[in-house]
Structures are given as C-alpha cells and as structure tokens.
Amino acid sequence: MTDAAEVLGADLHLELTGAGSRRAVLIRALREAVRSGRLAPGTRLPPYRSLAADLGVARNTVADAYAELVAEGWLTSRQGSGTRVAERVATPEPERAPRDTARPLPYDLVQGKPDPAAFPRTAWLASARRALTAAPHEAFGIGDPRGRVELRRELAAYLARVRGVRTGQDRIVVCSGAAHALRLLARVVPGPWAVEAYGLPFHRGLLAEAGIRTVPVAVDEDGARPGEIPRGPRAVLLTPAHQFPTGGPLHPERRAAAVDWARATGGFVLEDDYDGEFRYDRRPVGALQGLAPDRVVLIGSVSKSLSPTLRIGWMVLPGALTDGVLAAKGEREPYSSATEQLTLADFLASGAYDRHVRRMRRRHRERRDRLVAVLAERVPGVRVTGIAAGLHAVVELPPGTEAAALAAAARHGVAVEGLGGYRHPDAVSRSGGVGGVGGGGVREGDGLVVGYATPPERLYGGALDALCNALHTALR
Known part of the structure; x- marks a missing residue:
C-alpha cells in the first residue's frame, strides 16, 4: 500500500552530488537551497517518507539530516506544523530587474481603457x-x-x-x-x-x-x-x-x-x-x-x-x-x-x-456629459467633438497649441494623448482650419484625445480639474 505521506508530500528538487555519506550530501544540499534563497524562510519541507521516496534514500537519512539542520538553526520543527525553513535565516536579496524610475501620472485620461474596477x-x-x-x-x-x-x-x-x-x-x-x-x-x-x-x-x-x-x-x-x-x-x-x-x-x-x-x-x-x-x-x-x-x-x-x-x-x-x-x-x-x-x-x-453593456453605456454617458459640461464652463475657448459614441472625446485646440497642452497636462499630473499622434505620416494637409479636410486626407488643427472611461470615480473629478488647469496654462 502506498504511504499517505509519500502521496501527499510536496515536491522538492535537490541535487545529491559530491563526496561523503548520503546523510552528509543531503545536509549540504539542503543548506545550499536555503542559503541561496531557493527555499525561502517559512517554506514547509516534505515529510521524511515523502522526500526519502523521491530521493531514493532511507527514511532515517532524511530524519537525521532534518534533525541536524534544526540543531544548527537552519530549520525549525514543531508538532503539527512539520519541518520548515527557519524565519530568521538570512537569504540573499533577489536581483531586481531594471525599471523605469518615472512615476505614472495620477490622472489617466488616455483613450481606449475601461475602468478595471468596473x-x-x-x-x-x-x-x-x-x-x-x-x-x-x-x-x-x-x-x-x-x-x-x-x-x-x-x-x-x-x-x-x-x-x-x-x-x-x-x-x-x-x-x-x-x-x-x-x-x-x-x-x-x-x-x-x-x-x-x-x-x-x-x-x-x-x-x-x-x-x-x-x-x-x-x-x-x-x-x-x-x-x-x-x-x-x-x-x-x-x-x-x-x-x-x-x-x-x-x-x-x-x-x-x-x-x-x-x-x-x-x-x-x-x-x-x-x-x-x-x-x-x-x-x-x-x-x-x-x-x-x-x-x-x-x-x-x-x-x-x-x-x-x-x-x-x-x-x-x-x-x-x-x-x-x-x-x-x-x-x-x-x-x-x-x-x-x-x-x-x-x-x-x-x-x-447585455446588462453589463447597458450599465457601462449609462456610466460612460454620464462621464462624457461631465467632461463636456466642465470644459464648457471653465475652458469655453475649446470645442469638444466626437462625443456621440465611444470612450473618448476630442478637445480641439487653436493651431500650434497641442504640444504646449500636452506638456502642461503632464505637469498637472494628467496622462493624455495629442490628436497629432494618430495622424498617418504620409497624410498631406491643406488649408481648412480646425474640423476642415486636408486634401491628402486629414482634418487640420491641434487637439487632445481625452479618454473618460479609465479613472475610478473618486479620481474623475480631480482629473477634470487638472485637465482644465492644464488647458488654462497652455492657452493663456
């Protein structure tokens, strides 16, 4: 009959190599696994019989190795809790991957992203x-x-x-x-x-x-x-x-x-x-x-x-x-x-x-209406377009102000994109003004593409305030 401990024990990979008795080799392998950090403090080790069966050694060999490492302070053993790596064992800090040190902006008005909380x-x-x-x-x-x-x-x-x-x-x-x-x-x-x-x-x-x-x-x-x-x-x-x-x-x-x-x-x-x-x-x-x-x-x-x-x-x-x-x-x-x-x-x-889409449609419409109303009240010099559908609006700006608006938005903590970034590089524009049609395929004029779906409700009002402040800065 298969031993229950052998069936239920967790797997543990150990390389039993080098000179010495099986007990000494096992102790050395366990010490190295703990010292290297591969076995973190608090990790529960397999029962004696389970590890012995996996490694092809006698049960007493594993029991003796555990007992010596407990005595040395590498492991702890408590009735009902099994044998674990000691909590106070020092392990090396994991190597950290290089990362971008720039912090994300607090207000996310980038288009195309639904609120994860929804x-x-x-x-x-x-x-x-x-x-x-x-x-x-x-x-x-x-x-x-x-x-x-x-x-x-x-x-x-x-x-x-x-x-x-x-x-x-x-x-x-x-x-x-x-x-x-x-x-x-x-x-x-x-x-x-x-x-x-x-x-x-x-x-x-x-x-x-x-x-x-x-x-x-x-x-x-x-x-x-x-x-x-x-x-x-x-x-x-x-x-x-x-x-x-x-x-x-x-x-x-x-x-x-x-x-x-x-x-x-x-x-x-x-x-x-x-x-x-x-x-x-x-x-x-x-x-x-x-x-x-x-x-x-x-x-x-x-x-x-x-x-x-x-x-x-x-x-x-x-x-x-x-x-x-x-x-x-x-x-x-x-x-x-x-x-x-x-x-x-x-x-x-x-x-x-269907129910989720209808619920989100109501929510997005309310957010769009807030965006339009706040801009109309606080930044009446801009025009908001493309608002009949979708998760974003285009805030049209006077010619030559898009770069300044993007820079001001970043300073006010707003992540947002410029309309120019979506223009095909081979498109050729002609006269026509904001909302007009370029002969090579583009409507002219600067603008911001403002997404209103992403921010959580508690941050949406602050995001609109910051956007208005940024536009005031850029357009004055």
Whole structure:
C-alpha cells in the first residue's frame, strides 16, 4: 500500500552530488537551497517518507539530516506544523530587474481603457461556474483553430441581433484581439492596404512589420472618404461605427461607396467595430458587414466592453478568406483560453453581457456629459467633438497649441494623448482650419484625445480639474 505521506508530500528538487555519506550530501544540499534563497524562510519541507521516496534514500537519512539542520538553526520543527525553513535565516536579496524610475501620472485620461474596477466579477464568476460544469471533456484538449463552438454560436446570434451582422458560426474565427486579427489578415490579404488618415499608430506599425504598406484615406466629420481610395490597395481598414479617433459614424452614402469599391476591385473592407456598442446621442448604426458579407471582414473584441486582459476577439469572415485565415492561425497556437471562451459564451447566453453593456453605456454617458459640461464652463475657448459614441472625446485646440497642452497636462499630473499622434505620416494637409479636410486626407488643427472611461470615480473629478488647469496654462 502506498504511504499517505509519500502521496501527499510536496515536491522538492535537490541535487545529491559530491563526496561523503548520503546523510552528509543531503545536509549540504539542503543548506545550499536555503542559503541561496531557493527555499525561502517559512517554506514547509516534505515529510521524511515523502522526500526519502523521491530521493531514493532511507527514511532515517532524511530524519537525521532534518534533525541536524534544526540543531544548527537552519530549520525549525514543531508538532503539527512539520519541518520548515527557519524565519530568521538570512537569504540573499533577489536581483531586481531594471525599471523605469518615472512615476505614472495620477490622472489617466488616455483613450481606449475601461475602468478595471468596473469588471463584472460576480456575474463573470457565475458564468465561469456554469460553463465549466457543463463543458464537455474535449473542451480541455487540443482546440479547434476557429475557437470554441459554444462561443461562435453565441457570437453569431448576438452580432446578428445587436449589430445586424449576417453570418453563421462557421464563418467566425476567435482570436486574441483586434491586433491578432490584423496580423492574421496581413498574411492572407496582400498589400498595400488603405487606412484612415487618423488611426492607431500601433495598427500601422504591426502592418508595417508584416510587410503591408499603408496608404492614407481622407477623413472628415462624416468619416472616411472611400471615393478617394487610390488605385492599388487590396483592402481598406475602416472604423465605420465611430471613426477613430476623430468621432462620427461613416455616412450612409460612404458606407455604400466602400462596398462598391470592394466589389469593383475585388478587395475587402476590414471593419474595426471597436466601440459600436457604446453610442449615446444617436440611433444604433448597424455593422457595415451586413451590407456585403462576401466583401467585409468584421473585427471585434471585448477589450473595451469587458477587459483587455481576457484576450478574446473575433473575425466574421467572407467565405473566400476563411480557409486562409485558419491556415495562418495554425493548428495549435496562438489560441485564446478555452475556459474563458466558454465563460464568455455563457455570459452572452445568460444576458449578463447585455446588462453589463447597458450599465457601462449609462456610466460612460454620464462621464462624457461631465467632461463636456466642465470644459464648457471653465475652458469655453475649446470645442469638444466626437462625443456621440465611444470612450473618448476630442478637445480641439487653436493651431500650434497641442504640444504646449500636452506638456502642461503632464505637469498637472494628467496622462493624455495629442490628436497629432494618430495622424498617418504620409497624410498631406491643406488649408481648412480646425474640423476642415486636408486634401491628402486629414482634418487640420491641434487637439487632445481625452479618454473618460479609465479613472475610478473618486479620481474623475480631480482629473477634470487638472485637465482644465492644464488647458488654462497652455492657452493663456
């Protein structure tokens, strides 16, 4: 019969090398493990029988080694508590990795980040319990590169109901977020790609790393201008629900023009649906994908609606791209966690996701309204735009003041980004003033991109005060 101590004892790796008896070698190995810090003060050692069985030595050899080290003060032994590394044993300080000594600014108004405290822990935990209880055994084996069928089925139903998407579960591929989706698509859809003249530099950078050259397309208050896509691009990356970061949905005529361009050229529209669920002062705008499922790729994720740490996104693909994307993804890696996919599937099916989005929509709208009201009262010289949807607003500034505003914000403890940082480096601007349209694709003028979702409630008022003080400093 197997000894209970042998079964229940903790594992401990020791190298029994060198001259001397087994007892002496064991004592030396234990001393070195403690001295080096590998066994920290308070660590409980395995029972005699367990360690003896693992090391292939007699039980008395381990008992004698423990007893000697207790006598020397390296270990302690107490009835009911077992044998532990003595608390007063000096161990070396762990080597510290070099770090940035700059302290983070106290007020975080950087766009695109939900408040971590708003994550629905109780509802998510309930979904996790139900999902893991109901999960088939095969869910814990090697997965399908398309993602868990339970999640793809719920996503197909949810996206059809909420975003007007036309698809089946077999055309949905789960990925780890929008960036992962773009990396996969870059391996399937050759360049160059057309992109909006304002957009995430990170996305342009990862496309460049994948060998995809990007060409800017004009942007104004009605979104991108697909009629001005030059000849050559095989895809156009758009944010139709809410142009990022300038704001505003893509005008209906331009939605149709984007689809016409794709059909005429054989290209694809890549629709980044990054905050289509968060709209405040307008009727819901359906996904562009619903107009042309054969030419539009819908890209979505839960990074802003729930948390970026979940690393769950999806692509709704035309049939012509599905096999290529699956081949690019590979048979094993990188996959999103199957347990989190199952949990999200239950979260969607139970209605918890809808309830969370509605709750966060109310909260974000209240925060946006506070931002607009405070700026109107205290800094009436600026204009706030792009506020009908999303998690940020653009504070338009007089020409030539953006750098000063960013510097003043940092001095007042506010982390915020400038509008100029989102501009495509190849975009050429012409006259037109703030809110105008540059002939090479950009609206002119300086501005700040102010996120209002991240700060905890207790800091939001202070963040708005600091922002107003910074703008006063920069604009006086």
